[in-house]
Amino acid sequence: MTTLAALLPQTALAAPKEAWEAPTLTITRYDEDWSDLADAEKRSHHWTGPFKYIPLGDDAWLSTGIELRARSENFDDNLWGDADAPDDGYLWLRALPYADLHVRRFRAFVQPIAATSRGVAPSPGPVDETGVDLLQGFAEADFGPVTLRAGRQMLSLGTERLIGTRYGPNVPLAFDGVRANVAVGAAKVSLFAVRPVQPGKGSFDDRTSSQKALWGGYAAMPELDLYYLGYRNDSARWSGREGGETRHSLGARWHAVRGDWHWNVEGVYQFGHFAKGSGGGVISAWTVGTEVGHAFPDLPLSPDVTLRANMVSGDRDPGDGRLGTFNALFPKGKYFGELSPVGPYNIMNLHPTVGLQLAPTVSASVAAAAYWRQSRRDGIYDIPGNLIRAPGDSRARFIGKEVEATVAWQATAELELSASISAFAPGAFIRATGAARTIHMLGLESNFRF
Template sequence: MKPASAQDREAWQPPTLTTTRYDEDWSKLADPSERTGRWTEPFKYVPLGQDAYLTTGVEIRLRNEKYRANLWGDADAPDDGYLWMRAMPHADLHVGRLRGFVQPIIAYAAGVAPSAGPIDQTRFDLLQGFADLRLGDADTGAATGTGLTLRAGRQMLSLGSERLVGTRYGPNVPLAFDGFRGLVSVGGAIVSLIAVRPIQPGVGTFDDRRSRTKSLWGAYVTIPSLDFYYLGYGNNDARFGGRRGRERRHSVGARTFGTAADWHWNVEGVAQFGRFAGGRIGAWTLGTEVGRRFPSAPLSPDAVMRVNVVSGDRHAGDDRLGTFNAMFPKGKYFGELSPVGPYNIVSANPRVAMTVGSGVSASVAGMAYWRYSRGDGVYDVPGNLIRAPGASRARFIGKEIEATLAWQATPELELSTSLSAFTAGRFIRETGSGRTIGMLGLESNFRF
């Protein structure tokens, strides 16, 4: 039997660009027959001798956000507009089983009122910088085989659908962690063991520091179509409502996801327990996403329904805290722009995405939000209380509509925009200002 020719072999597909960047494997470009002549390929695989190569890349992003009646008119800057600018080059060096990954960040903000914070601007700093050692005869992340990667240093983390641990990619300064990670590949399973502390960015140059009060540890296991995990979280200066104290929280969760014919789904449940300020923690969440694609219909729509239920605290001041803690969630939790986050909330979110053609895609989404518990308030995505429960017994927070449009102008350049409006519900109107929030996002993102 003659060997398969290059034409007979299944064509290699370049890796999808990720937010973390270190999971991209470009080693196939060592084979000249796998190259297409694209101008980026010399940057993605730079041979440095026997069993050594370098991968490089960069992201340059400009993002403008505008808010009218921010936080329903209660914010320090209710009518705000600002420009975020960031550049994130990276270099990924492989020498045999050793690897070093470095990604600095240059991030500035203009027009943030009343002043730029640490997620807006960090000037020049180190976003990621780690070394790892690969053992065994397979890459961690491979579908088969056994391998072990030991990693130490500063790194971004993206676990599952980022409900609890994400990169905070939407804001100008992403989230990174200092610490250790072990990646074990056993057959079809991948086990991620972590012991890290989040980075607290500063607004100046080289002033980012690991947190002295927060820590994260645990194990995250992925097998085909199923994740399950344990995550431990500590915060020596936690705040919930009007209380402040030491928090030790344990999260046990499972996620099922996949596709069948034109259907796709992503369902995740988490239970939390532990101690806060001398009392007990008992919290939970259930997130569901079910969608169906219509590839033969005009514009190939993809209709998705998302429903989230996130527990809140029932009785402030007792010895039991029921508020779920999302810890380090993704920045765009309920959409491109939304003032509310995944704490004490019930949300329903239908969405339809469409492919217009010539690299253009669009979507229209609606969101409705209720308080899960009348004894707890409303929080933003990072977990800050933005509207206390007061004396209101109303549950309805409000409704939002959002439209997005994106154009993949070239394989490296995407231009996108989003327009959202959030109308206050009875709870917001009874506890403070209740103006309709208008939100506009404009973005250009060049990366390779």
């Protein structure tokens, strides 16, 4: 479970700290640096050492690894009873091996995927299974302050509010295109022009999207990120309207840790055109997300209390020639938690969370959330941006409330076992627009990575 994994130390090699400290395992895997294992003595600290650094001669070496994940999700009354199979229960299985070849200034990274599912009703979709395919595969040249990369890769920018890996579902999201990473003083600037990969359910049938494109730049500085994202979708749909969409996003993120306090504040403004010349008009949308937390390391269980608040714009008038619904583009998969029936579109929410350290290798969290519509004239959407409840004649804002508890055990340096239980009770808007039962979800996961 991605939410829990972030709370735990991810150390692949259990070497004494004074001898060597392993890099943090990441979701994308290509930004892990194992070059220190050129020292054969360091490779001997753990059984994974010989796999993380394989010498191939002068200035050449290979790093390898794998993720094996099994995840079970069981729903009662999914989408408040409106889903095609509201009482669904299924199993996701995936394997993500990788090989990372370094030869002087050049690099080749390859990561296949084998992903399948059992029990998805009424039938599995492209995020449930993809057979055997190429998840990532790119070539890279390192010229010191500038690194150039071309090929297929996952992208993770900031807290993945707009560009994420979709790691929670069974099939992550990748992009085809080019990327340049530039170091400018303390800033790291990423420039890119890519297209998302559309996974097929069979083997070797993933394809580059011909309808969607993404380009822009992301500058990450100490405590401050600034970015521009350009996006085009030739077949966009927003609350009954269809057409081409070109959207530009300007964003800023302020994040820091001061003693026991930590915070993350992000704002984005979007502008552009929707279905220009065919009944559409200009785009003007926005979002503000805040997260403020305080750790209490001296209290029992070392609680960390965090309050998140989000406001995401919706469309104020479907007939005025303007589109005000914010587009989250390619956000992370489990956006508001393990159970996330609503996505970051036309929404306001409050989300307090308490994280607990039950033991050195066991963490837990308890969260509550409440959701409202930002605009009464717009509906609610799922995480990919599909409309799941039209506004109809309802003037109600309140969507519903949710509670969730999670626990994770880092059984070994490579194996994490985790579980979550969630419930989402419908509010006045859900009751006014269709089925209105409380959603229950149980999630169980085993994840082995090195």
